[in-house]
Amino acid sequence: MNALEIEGISKKFGDFYAVKKLSFMILPGTIYGLLGPNGAGKTTTIRMVMNIIIPDEGSIKVLSRRMDEEMKERVGYLPEDRGLYPKMKVGELLMFLAEIKGLKGTDARKEIDFWLERFDLSDWKSKKVEELSRGMQQKLQFIVTVIHQPELIILDEPFSGLDPINTKLLKDIMLEMKKKGRTIVFSTHRMEQVEMICDNICLINKAERVLEGNLSQIKKQYGKNTVILDYDGEADFIKNFPEIEKIDDYGKFMEIKLKETFSPQDLLPKLVGKISINKYEVKEPTLNAIFIEKVGGKEVKDEEDTISH
Amino acid sequence: MRKILSVIKREYIQIVRTKGFIIGTILGPVFMLALIVVPIIVSSASVEKQETIGVVDLTHEIFMELDKKLDHRDYRLKDGFRRYVLEKFEASAGTEELRHELRERVLKKELSAYIYIPEDVLEIGARESAVRDSEPEEVKAEYVSEHTTDFEKLRALNGALNNVVIEKRLKREGLDPQKVAQYIKRVELQPIKITKKGEEKDTAGTFMISYFLALIIYMAILIYGQVIMRGVIEEKSSRVVEVVLSSLRPFQLMMGKILGIGAVGLTQFSIWTLFGIGASAYSTSFIPAGADFAMPSIPAHVFVYFVVFFILGYFLFGTLFAAIGSMVNSEKEAQQLVMPVTMFLIIPIMLMIFIIRAPDSSLAVFLSFIPFFAPILMFLRITVLLPPFGQIGASIVILILTILLMVWLTAKIYRVGILMYGKRPKFAEIVRWIKYR
Numbered sequence: 001m002n003a004l005e006i007e008g009i010s011k012k013f014g015d016f017y018a019v020k021k022l023s024f025m026i027l028p029g030t031i032y033g034l035l036g037p038n039g040a041g042k043t044t045t046i047r048m049v050m051n052i053i054i055p056d057e058g059s060i061k062v063l064s065r066r067m068d069e070e071m072k073e074r075v076g077y078l079p080e081d082r083g084l085y086p087k088m089k090v091g092e093l094l095m096f097l098a099e100i101k102g103l104k105g106t107d108a109r110k111e112i113d114f115w116l117e118r119f120d121l122s123d124w125k126s127k128k129v130e131e132l133s134r135g136m137q138q139k140l141q142f143i144v145t146v147i148h149q150p151e152l153i154i155l156d157e158p159f160s161g162l163d164p165i166n167t168k169l170l171k172d173i174m175l176e177m178k179k180k181g182r183t184i185v186f187s188t189h190r191m192e193q194v195e196m197i198c199d200n201i202c203l204i205n206k207a208e209r210v211l212e213g214n215l216s217q218i219k220k221q222y223g224k225n226t227v228i229l230d231y232d233g234e235a236d237f238i239k240n241f242p243e244i245e246k247i248d249d250y251g252k253f254m255e256i257k258l259k260e261t262f263s264p265q266d267l268l269p270k271l272v273g274k275i276s277i278n279k280y281e282v283k284e285p286t287l288n289a290i291f292i293e294k295v296g297g298k299e300v301k302d303e304e305d306t307i308s309h
Numbered sequence: 310m311r312k313i314l315s316v317i318k319r320e321y322i323q324i325v326r327t328k329g330f331i332i333g334t335i336l337g338p339v340f341m342l343a344l345i346v347v348p349i350i351v352s353s354a355s356v357e358k359q360e361t362i363g364v365v366d367l368t369h370e371i372f373m374e375l376d377k378k379l380d381h382r383d384y385r386l387k388d389g390f391r392r393y394v395l396e397k398f399e400a401s402a403g404t405e406e407l408r409h410e411l412r413e414r415v416l417k418k419e420l421s422a423y424i425y426i427p428e429d430v431l432e433i434g435a436r437e438s439a440v441r442d443s444e445p446e447e448v449k450a451e452y453v454s455e456h457t458t459d460f461e462k463l464r465a466l467n468g469a470l471n472n473v474v475i476e477k478r479l480k481r482e483g484l485d486p487q488k489v490a491q492y493i494k495r496v497e498l499q500p501i502k503i504t505k506k507g508e509e510k511d512t513a514g515t516f517m518i519s520y521f522l523a524l525i526i527y528m529a530i531l532i533y534g535q536v537i538m539r540g541v542i543e544e545k546s547s548r549v550v551e552v553v554l555s556s557l558r559p560f561q562l563m564m565g566k567i568l569g570i571g572a573v574g575l576t577q578f579s580i581w582t583l584f585g586i587g588a589s590a591y592s593t594s595f596i597p598a599g600a601d602f603a604m605p606s607i608p609a610h611v612f613v614y615f616v617v618f619f620i621l622g623y624f625l626f627g628t629l630f631a632a633i634g635s636m637v638n639s640e641k642e643a644q645q646l647v648m649p650v651t652m653f654l655i656i657p658i659m660l661m662i663f664i665i666r667a668p669d670s671s672l673a674v675f676l677s678f679i680p681f682f683a684p685i686l687m688f689l690r691i692t693v694l695l696p697p698f699g700q701i702g703a704s705i706v707i708l709i710l711t712i713l714l715m716v717w718l719t720a721k722i723y724r725v726g727i728l729m730y731g732k733r734p735k736f737a738e739i740v741r742w743i744k745y746r
Binding site for chain 2: 047050052053069072073075077079081082083084085086087088092096097099100101102141144
């Protein structure tokens with residue numbers, strides 16, 4: 001049984017494809033990252049999963065069933081546009097949102113107290129939502145998402161706007177949920193967060209799937225011919241070496257991808273003596289590099305195609 | 310259904326608890342009462358004081374009589390002193406000079422006004438024969454003052470002057486004014502309304518109440534409709550709606566909101582009704598037994614239909630206001646769209662007088678069947694003359710069918726609109742929303 005199965009869904013707004021023929025599936029008990037630059041179609045995909053937008057074609061199965069009212073009670077959803085009733089008291093707000101998720105009064109009260117305690121918001125229970133700081137409202141919003149103990153948790157850009165402390169808190173809770181066997185899907189355009197916690201990813205660009213699968217496998221597939229070079233000096237000459245496939249130069253730090261036929265061992269001697277090397281590390285590419293290659297690279301290639309025609 | 314109940318409960322509690330609701334509920338009747346009572350108090354407490362009025366009597370016959378008349382108890386101040394003291398002026402030097410002098414004295418506040426009575430006020434014969442069949446031309450005396458808008462005073466002085474003039478004219482013709490007064494005593498045409506249950510004399514009171522109740526339906530729909538609209542806009546602008554919609558269907562949210570706010574309205578009206586019953590019981594206890602005065606009462610069937618048409622009308626317009634709220638981003642933007650909806654409420658209000666005058670004319674029957682007018686116009690017809698039950702039933706059925714249609718239609722608009730931000734949709738887009746599956 002898959003926690004989520006998406007098969008060939010498309011959504012057009014006018015003549016513009018927001019999502020095109022997208023497919024992926026998520027195993028239960030895993031954390032899944034939905035990646036892509038801004039405007040790639042992540043939020044539209046998530047809204048279609050939540051049955052807020054209806055896809056033009058394709059099918060979506062949530063916990064092996066079509067998404068309906070009953071299923072909504074088994075899913076937790078954190079929308080990209082955060083929002084709560086500003087005039088309601090924190091306790092009442094949570095009670096209302098728990099009730100419409102199908103929770104009974106006594107169960108709801110227990111959960112509310114547990115989560116307020118967990119997020120250090122107990123003192124604010126009888127305060128109005130609008131009196132809370134931005135950070136507190138973010139935490140409250142997350143409580144709303146998980147209060148009914150959903151089997152599938154869908155988070156749209158969960159880390160945006162969080163300070164480092166709350167980012168860590170949220171990350172810890174996500175891992176905790178995973179241990180309890182819950183499935184988490186979240187969208188982001190920040191790669192470092194994905195590398196830390198995701199089991200599987202799907203990279204979307206311009207409405208279409210670019211890359212999908214197990215994160216460590218993807219990284220392996222992208223090979224051992226990536227070099228991280230920490231250096232001082234003038235290193236522009238490296239770019240002219242025939243071994244080089246691609247370079248991300250950050251000035252004192254360089255991520256170098258070699259062509260497949262070359263080994264990192266061949267490159268090092270060519271650098272010795274020309275620049276001062278602080279570190280020379282052979283490693284898997286960062287997700288960021290893969291992301292830029294897949295998303296940025298494709299754009300470049302498209303342009304080249306156009307020119308050559 | 311349980312989810313709709315949760316929404317209803319939230320809407321109800323959140324509104325009933327606001328200061329706006331509490332103040333509105335208390336101040337509503339106070340305001341209404343004030344509207345009736347304050348003008349009465351103000352006019353009765355108006356500072357009447359003695360004033361001197363100059364009189365130029367070119368007939369030389371009227372002044373004495375007028376002075377005597379104004380000495381009568383009816384024209385005196387509450388403390389028994391004369392209100393109007395007359396001072397006679399003779400036009401010895403010439404009328405124009407005198408009028409000029411009086412003008413100065415009025416401006417210097419020595420006189421509050423002066424009355425100018427021309428020579429010919431007592432004449433009748435010549436004019437009458439010249440224009441036999443048409444109305445006799447009016448003869449004019451003048452009241453010259455800085456303040457000419459105190460209608461009560463003008464009416465009193467005019468009445469007194471007319472009495473004197475008419476008596477004089479009658480006496481000139483050798484008639485006895487007392488007798489003539491008896492000859493021309495008026496006869497009242499008393500309206501008596503008959504229904505199958507019997508007849509009742511006092512139609513004025515119930516009529517006023519019907520008018521009042523129809524206005525209440527109008528105001529309630531307008532006020533609570535806007536509350537619905539504002540609620541939808543708030544949910545939209547605070548972005549909470551997406552969270553809520555991840556738990557329930559747009560239709561459930563819309564229905565819960567309309568029902569919850571409707572419950573608030575009914576609560577408010579119940580409080581006011583109880584207040585009204587209490588107040589009328591209290592005030593009736595002051596009316597001495599046997600006095601020829603009865604508090605106008607609302608017949609039971611009128612009250613039942615009032616509740617029915619209020620609820621139906623509220624639902625019909627409530628869905629419209631909910632749809633408008635879902636289409637816009639701010640209340641300011643909403644006002645343009647509210648206008649046409651409000652017209653559906655204003656038109657029947659403008660037609661009220663016509664319906665009251667001709668409640669069973671075919672036009673009135675037709676108008677009262679139009680679903681957007683029915684809550685006010687059919688109800689009004691019921692209060693004025695009970696139409697055949699077939700008509701009432703048909704109108705209720707048409708209303709319910711229209712409501713179902715509107716709920717279906719607006720739920721579709723609502724579903725799409727509530728998640729749309731940015732530009733307000735064009736009409737063609739709204740049609741497309743409705744067509745979405």
